[in-house]
Amino acid sequence: MHYVQIIFTLAWRNLWRNHRRTIIMLAAISVGAWAMIFMTSLMRGMVNEMLRDGIRALPGHVQVHHPDYRDDPSVGNLVSLTSAEIDATLAGAGIERFTARIRVPAIISSERESRGVTLIGADPLREKSVAAVGSEIVEGRNLDGPDDGGVVLGRKLAEKLETQVGKRIVLMSQDPDNEVADRGYRVVGLFEANLAAHEEAFVFAGRETVQKMLRIDDRVSEVAVAGDDYRVVDALLAEVRVLMGKDDEVLPWTELDEYLGTMLGVMDGFVLVWVVVIFLALSFGLVNTLVMAVFERVREIGLMLALGMRPSSILGQIIVESVLLLVLGLIIGNLLAFASIIPLKDGIDISIVAEGMEMFGASSILYPEIEKSDVILANIVVLVLGFIASLSPAWQASRYEPVEAITKV
Amino acid sequence: MTAVRCIDLCKTYRQGDQDIKALDHVDLEVEHSGFVCLSAPSGGGKTTLLNAIGGLDIPDSGEVWVAGQRIDQLSKGELAAIRLTQIGFVFQAYNLIPVLTAQENVEFVMQVQGVAAADRRSKSQAILEEVGLKGLEDRRPAEMSGGQQQRVAVARAIVSRPALVLADEPTANLDSKTSDELMELFVELNNHHDTTFVIATHDQRVMAYAKRLIKMLDGRIVEDIEQRAA
Secondary structure: OHHHHHOOOOOOHOOOHHHHHHHHHHHHHHHHHHHHHHHHHHHHHHHHHHHHHOOOOOOOEEEEOOOOOOOOOOOOOOOEEHHHHHHHHHHOOOOOOOOEEEEEEEEEOOOEEEEEEEEEEEEEHHHHOOOOOOOOOOEEEEOOOOOOOOEEEEEHHHHOOOOOOOOOOEEEOOOOOOOOOEEEEEEEEEEOOHHOOOHHHHHEEEEHHHHHHHHOOEEEEEEEEOOOOOOOOOHHHHHHHHHOOOOOEEEEEHHHHHHHHHHHHHHHHHHHHHHHHHHHHHHHHHHHHHHHHHOOHHHHHHHHHHHOOOOHHHHHHHHHHHHHHHHHHHHHHHHHHHHHHHOOOOOEOOOHHHHHHHHHHHHEOOOOOOOOHHHHHHHHHHHHHHHHHHHHHHHHHHHHHHHHHHHOO | EEEEEEEEEEEEEOOEEEEEEEEEEEEEEEOOOOOEEEEOOOOHHHHHHHHHOOOOOOOOOOEEOOOOOOOOOOOOOHHHHHHHHHHEEEEOOOOOOOOHHHHHHHHHHHHHOOOOHHHHHHHHHHHHHHOOOOOOOOHHHOOOOOOHHHHHHHHHHOOOOEEEEEEEOOOOOOOHHHHHHHHHHHHHHHHHHOOOEEEOOOOOHHHHOEEEEEEEEEOEEEEEOOOOOO
């Protein structure tokens, strides 16, 4: 304990001995820590937004399908339970956020244009609890219920079809017997989505209306279930697997959309690489500072050794000096990062590059997100690598021969 | 009782192509409470002998005994412990730790020894008063004169009552008045606390204070004179 006190006293005072050098190094560490956390929060915000958008663009956290549906997403591959049975099973188990929907490829035709789309036969109330796409109505109204006879289109699709709210369109698909199934619908609303691709791809109609059109009774092609956290879906996955039985395939979003699932892992790896790269740049300055500090104090170190201080205490003194410098720099850097991220919580408008961002699924507003794990990672990496970087000069200092060090000119 | 015993010490340094014999079969015995000056021209071996006695330098051959313990075969850690508990050092210059105040410098050795804070404080204040530095406890070395710094170094060397104090050219950077004051302080400590002093010097005035003067030349003891101290 007595050693700890003298080591900390010496380390702290030596730190401020050449205050200009210490301040420069502190500034470097602070800016480095700020850059680590700030840039990571921007990247994390962008990726999380992409993930959330991707998950809320219909997948949910867990989905149930006929085992062949993913290879052939046609009306022939339907979930084994009816939508009424699904409602009873999942709601009965206390699961609140789920929706059973029909999701089939279809052709939509206005009086001027035709396009291939994905037709979603949905219960709008249940759909809203899981997915975001289709819920942001900008013109007209949303579907009233599963028996609503209208359709809701994306605004971009409406533009392409040169149609509008109030006009009629025709949706055409196939029934289970491979016969053409079609029906005329009135456009009751237009929705906007974060991604233009979603506005062009999805058409929402009432589930019961679509079931009648496709002649599939009360059957659905997909059940989407949402939990509390998209990162933690294992428990929900297991529960839904038990509830839905073995006839259907139950998969998490990471497997349903491998691009999104991979992105999460890539982002975690990117954060680590980013933090380590910044630290490597910092470490040169840190090591140089410590080497200079040790070089300037050779005689004093010799004196302390001559007076009976153990070499390990000299080692500890230099390491503590380095760690104090790192901790101070990290505190300032963390505060700077939080101070610069919090004012941006309402998002950064990057619509100037929106089209480019949309290519990989990002929206035009970037919301920085500070994740506790990223902040902890950045601080731990700096401290641990800083500790390792300081070992060499500290070791050299502790290896001095006192008699040589005292007489060093 | 013997405070220091050196038996057949040899130490050779390599300087360029030449071997320099810093210690050449040196035998020395210093009694407890002795006051010995090692005198030699530069390169005569006095600092090497002092360093060997202090466990700062390991001789090539021979034996060094301090307070009844052979120290020339000890590890670095064991030597550090001996220096910490048995020996007080006063060097020619760069004697103090610049970032510590006078009192903290004096307390340094006690702190490393693990002496309790209150005990350290009372002892350091008493010893600083004894060496005439009362009121300067909170000054850092840069705020003190050379003489005051050496007094702090002496206070640090003797505060934990070591059996032996080794001083290497302690007056080299001091004016004659301050040198005399410092030597009188050494004599007083030697008389009152029975501390053994071994001082390496080539200052005639310092030698005059010694009870025993050992002259060295080319790493050998050439004269060992008992004298009546000034």
